[in-house]
Structures are given as C-alpha cells and as structure tokens.
Amino acid sequence: AQSVAQPEDQVNVAEGNPLTVKCTYSVSGNPYLFWYVQYPNRGLQFLLKYITGDNLVKGSYGFEAEFNKSQTSFHLKKPSALVSDSALYFCAVRPLTGGGNKLTFGTGTQLKVEL
C-alpha cells in the first residue's frame, strides 16, 4: 500500500526567504507525485506533479519540487516566499501501475510566511 509522510506540521519562514516543505513517500514501483495547496475555506488547488522525466518539476506560483528516487522524497520549494503563500500544503502519491487512480494524501503542512 502507498503512503506519504509530511514530517512537519508547520513551517515558518520570513518573506523573501527560500522555503521547503518536505514530503517522503512509499509505493510499490515508480510513483506519480503531486502537490496541492489549500487556502482557508477553499478546496485543494493543484500546484504541480511528477510523472516521469526531469526530476525538477516547475509548477504554479513559482513553486517547484524535486523528485529524489533514492531518498523517496518530493520536497516542495520556492526561492522567495510571499506572505500570500501562507496556506496548507498536501503531498500525494499514486503508483505508476496498479492501485487504480486513487491518490494517497499526506497529513498536510501548514506554511506560515511572515513579514
């Protein structure tokens, strides 16, 4: 069975500083990996995904994520954080084969960007 771990419940960063939100996964075989963001009282919004190819994936709002197969990680990054990036971030995984098109989500990481 697949699983996702987001080891930090909350990440605090100053505006203008780089940010990293961590995600590790467990899946049989190769994964599809996703990042979603949730603003207060809103649904989840797709940010980016890794399917295959280049390990560095670029997504919406200046976010990017790096797939590291040896470390089974898919950390979300942004070079310069904005206060408006403050939100709840979810990592999700699905195996390349088998498991249907069911996503398994992590528990979420609350990002707080302060002035």
Next chain:
Amino acid sequence: DAGVIQSPRHEVTEMGQEVTLRCKPISGHNSLFWYRQTMMRGLELLIYFNNNVPIDDSGMPEDRFSAKMPNASFSTLKIQPSEPRDSAVYFCASSFATGGFGETQYFGPGTRLLVL
C-alpha cells in the same frame, strides 16, 4: 470552465436527519472522487467512480453512507441517518482518466457539514 461545483456549501442539520451532498464534475471528466476532511483524520478518500461506475468504496465509513453517479455530470453523497461524528468538510474532485494514472484531480470548494 466553471470547475467542480458542489452544493450546498454549508449544511447544518440535526442528528438523525438525512443529508444529501451534490457534485457536478468538470465537463468531459470521467472520474469522480468523494473525500472527507477532518482535523483528526485529515483527508480521506470515501469512494471514486470511473465512467459513472463505483470502483472503490472501501473508504465509505459505514452503511449510513451511500453515493451515486446516475450520469456523467452529477453525483450525490448521502448520509442517512446523520450523526455528529459525520461533521466534516466533504470534497468532490474530478479528473480525466486516460488509463495512465498521471491525470490531475481537480477539487470543488467543499461542503461544510455540521451535524448537531
């Protein structure tokens, strides 16, 4: 496109009452997912459909919950009878499944359910 549409956005009901949540997926999408989000349990997949057929309902908590998808543009999640522990935000999501499993799920705004 209007995105995934859910109704109602908020629902307050009393224990024992029937609750029906509605979802209209993005036009052209052929997979639909129902999720529940709570502080305690996070985001849980309840059930999903491919081409209007339920594929996996292993996440449905118990027989009080049922879901239907009578056509490609409409789905319902029903709770009967409702209990206070059902209070949560219920999300519907849809995707265009190509069989490659790399497709993106798009989420609706959610229905915030409070059972008193």
